[in-house]
Amino acid sequence: MIFRQLFDAESGTYTYLLASEAERNALLIDPVVEQVDRYLQLLAELRLTLCYALDTHTHADHITALGELREKTGCITIMGEFTKADCVSRRVADGEEIVLDDIRLRALFTPGHTNESFSFYLESGGERAVFTGDCLLIRGSGRTDFQGGDPAKSYDSITGTLFALPDDTFVYPGHDYKGWTRSTIAEEKANNPRIAGKSRDEYIEIMNGLDLPDPKMMDIAVPANLACGQSPFRS
Amino acid sequence: MIFRQLFDAESGTYTYLLASEAERNALLIDPVVEQVDRYLQLLAELRLTLCYALDTHTHADHITALGELREKTGCITIMGEFTKADCVSRRVADGEEIVLDDIRLRALFTPGHTNESFSFYLESGGERAVFTGDCLLIRGSGRTDFQGGDPAKSYDSITGTLFALPDDTFVYPGHDYKGWTRSTIAEEKANNPRIAGKSRDEYIEIMNGLDLPDPKMMDIAVPANLACGQSPFRS
Numbered sequence: 402m403i404f405r406q407l408f409d410a411e412s413g414t415y416t417y418l419l420a421s422e423a424e425r426n427a428l429l430i431d432p433v434v435e436q437v438d439r440y441l442q443l444l445a446e447l448r449l450t451l452c453y454a455l456d457t458h459t460h461a462d463h464i465t466a467l468g469e470l471r472e473k474t475g476c477i478t479i480m481g482e483f484t485k486a487d488c489v490s491r492r493v494a495d496g497e498e499i500v501l502d503d504i505r506l507r508a509l510f511t512p513g514h515t516n517e518s519f520s521f522y523l524e525s526g527g528e529r530a531v532f533t534g535d536c537l538l539i540r541g542s543g544r545t546d547f548q549g550g551d552p553a554k555s556y557d558s559i560t561g562t563l564f565a566l567p568d569d570t571f572v573y574p575g576h577d578y579k580g581w582t583r584s585t586i587a588e589e590k591a592n593n594p595r596i597a598g599k600s601r602d603e604y605i606e607i608m609n610g611l612d613l614p615d616p617k618m619m620d621i622a623v624p625a626n627l628a629c630g631q632s633p634f635r636s
Numbered sequence: 637m638i639f640r641q642l643f644d645a646e647s648g649t650y651t652y653l654l655a656s657e658a659e660r661n662a663l664l665i666d667p668v669v670e671q672v673d674r675y676l677q678l679l680a681e682l683r684l685t686l687c688y689a690l691d692t693h694t695h696a697d698h699i700t701a702l703g704e705l706r707e708k709t710g711c712i713t714i715m716g717e718f719t720k721a722d723c724v725s726r727r728v729a730d731g732e733e734i735v736l737d738d739i740r741l742r743a744l745f746t747p748g749h750t751n752e753s754f755s756f757y758l759e760s761g762g763e764r765a766v767f768t769g770d771c772l773l774i775r776g777s778g779r780t781d782f783q784g785g786d787p788a789k790s791y792d793s794i795t796g797t798l799f800a801l802p803d804d805t806f807v808y809p810g811h812d813y814k815g816w817t818r819s820t821i822a823e824e825k826a827n828n829p830r831i832a833g834k835s836r837d838e839y840i841e842i843m844n845g846l847d848l849p850d851p852k853m854m855d856i857a858v859p860a861n862l863a864c865g866q867s868p869f870r871s
Contacts, residue, residue: 408815410645439814446827579674580643582817592681 402504402525403447406573406582407440409433412463412618413576416440417532419523420449421502428453428501430521430532431575432466434630440466441473452501455479457534457575458518459486459548459626462616468629478629481508481519488629493519511536511562513555514543520558522566529570531586537563538574539584540593545608547615548623552608556601564590637739637760638682641808641817642675644668647698647853648811651675652767654758655684656737663688663736665756665767666810667701669865675701676708687736690714692769692810693753694721694783694861697851703864713864716743716754723864728754746771746797748790749778755793757801764805766821772798773809774819775828780843782850783858787843791836799825 403420412433418440420427427449432440444451451474454467458481467478468488479499482492493499495510499521507522514535521532535543537559545552563572568587591597595607616622625631638655647668653675655662662684667675679686686709689702693716702713703723714734717727728734730745734756742757749770756767770778772794780787798807803822826832830842851857860866 406817408643408817410815436815439816443816446823580645580671581674581678582641582643588681 403427403449405443407436407443409436409463411435413578414460414463415573415575415577415582417573418443418449419501419504419506420447421504424502425449426452426501428455428499428504428506429466429470430455431457431460431534432470434464434466434469437466437469437473440470444474450474451476453477453479453499455499455521456484456626457481457520457532457536458515459484459623460535460575461548461619461623461626462576463618464622465626465630468631471629472631481510481517483510483512483517485517486627486629488627488631495519506532509562511558512549512551513545513553513558514548514550516549516551516554518543518558520563522570529567530573531563531566531570532573532575533563534575537572537589537593539572539577539579539581539589542593542595542608543575544611544613546611546613547619552605553601555608556596556604559589559596560601638662638684640678642671642678644671644698646670648813649695649698650808650810650812650817652808653678653684654736654739654741655682656739659737660684661687661736663690663734663739663741664701664705665690666692666695666769667705669699669701669704672701672704672708675705679709685709686711688712688714688734690734690756691719691861692716692755692767692771693750694719694858695770695810696783696854696858696861697811698853699857699860700865703866706864707866716745716752718745718747718752720752721862721864723862723866730754741767744797746793747784747786748780748788748793749783749785751784751786751789753778753793755798757805764802765808766798766801766805767808767810768798769810772807772824772828774807774812774814774816774824777828777830777843778810779846779848781846781848782854787840788836790843791831791839794831795836
């Protein structure tokens, strides 16, 4: 399998390219609209056909490339079944698999950061990885104070669903702001300061006390992303 | 083997952590002084002992963490044999191996960006990787206009030494400014715009025509790095 982690420095967003080596079919997870030309360059240089573009959730901090990628490549756009983005072509349910040649991604419903957040679990060639969006971050977790966010659900998604994955599963988050690119489930169980040694109530108290400012792009990004990044609000 | 790619956003520098899984011994390639606390945090959280810290070359765009890591962990500092940094504990020659438990890094003399630049080649568990410093970048190459830089040597290092490695070798560069984290030798052979389909003379012309401004930290970084990042010039 071909695997590339890509970073959008402006929003601190990680995007993931997965592709089958023999058939040269690709999918992108959490693509950012400003990076579309670079994705198209990379796909062309690696001789890949983009089949799927998926978002883990409705982002509030950057504009998704789903709509633009569908327009430019004809790819199928995918989100979890509870998204309010009417423009998405395919909605996956908890436990459903997205199959692309020998790549199998299992959708995991992991609400908490938003009420429609999914993670995607991959097993390939003896390695395991989970793309956690903004549910579980490296030594952190996504805020839970808007878009149906709920710290109790976030705790249950992380400890009940993600921490039930094998310990050696690589954690590939939707963001990182300190330059770390991946972690593992075991590492987060042991070292995530919001969760390791903390009760559910303590986690809820931490999250409710974060008092973060709104993301600077929120008023633009959320309505735009509900239209797959192609809102009339975008200039 | 444990492997982590770490990013310093300020200087666009990639640092690499490699560690043996059973013995928990680690080495760092191209560490950045401002990130030392994060390296120490990660080493502690993963229960690793830092044995080696190495630089591919004398950096002009950030200050190395070699000296500070040696002070704080007692690790051995390593550079290529032609470095002018007197403070380095061990100097490796072309073809020499750095061995850390089951990790074997082969030093490759790849001058051109500077006259003392080395790359480091790794084979582990059927995977191959080369840490190229600023010699070969993803779709680019390091500038050749100071510190003994030489575009002809850069071309020969890239096409003669690095492109002689197996095509599926992952290229892990010292920097990337567009959010790409790795490439392969085959990919760079086919798609590096300075080299693919270009002659040696054309490459030299491209490099001599770049007309780049000096790195903003150059006057501080080079003298500091010749003292392993512990120059009296540092405040």
